[in-house]
Amino acid sequence: xxxxxxxxxxxxxxxxxxxxxxxxxxxxxxxxxxxxxxxxxxxxxxxxxxxxxxxxxxxxxxxxxxxxxxxxxxxxxxxxxxxxxxxxxx
Numbered sequence: 001x002x003x004x005x006x007x008x009x010x011x012x013x014x015x016x017x018x019x020x021x022x023x024x025x026x027x028x029x030x031x032x033x034x035x036x037x038x039x040x041x042x043x044x045x046x047x048x049x050x051x052x053x054x055x056x057x058x059x060x061x062x063x064x065x066x067x068x069x070x071x072x073x074x075x076x077x078x079x080x081x082x083x084x085x086x087x088x089x090x
Contacts, residue, residue, distance in 0.1 A: 007066065009059035021063060023056045033060035 003013035003022075011024045021030040028050060036046060037057075046052045 007059075007063045009056065010063045023052065023060060026052070026056070028052065028056075030060045030063050033057060034064050037061075 003011040003016065003024075005024065006012045006021060009024045010021045010030060012019050012021055016022065016027060017029055022028060023030065023033065033046065033052070041049070043052075043054050043057045046057050047054070
């Protein structure tokens with residue numbers, strides 16, 4: 001099955017990564033990019049370690065922000081509380 005674009009620069013293919021959103025043209029899950037950045041990696045680090053361009057990293061961030069906003073809006077429309085997690089950063 002071919003990958004299909006779910007967001008500009010983000011694809012999904014059930015046979016690759018279980019359908020997780022991936023940076024187009026790579027096997028890098030968007031969630032991993034976000035996790036690595038949350039752990040302190042910079043765009044330059046991601047380029048050096050994973051050969052991602054700045055545009056690809058920013059695409060992952062844009063996709064994640066769009067999905068989070070949609071989740072928050074959906075929860076608010078449903079009258080649900082959006083929980084804020086207490087995340088400790090180094």
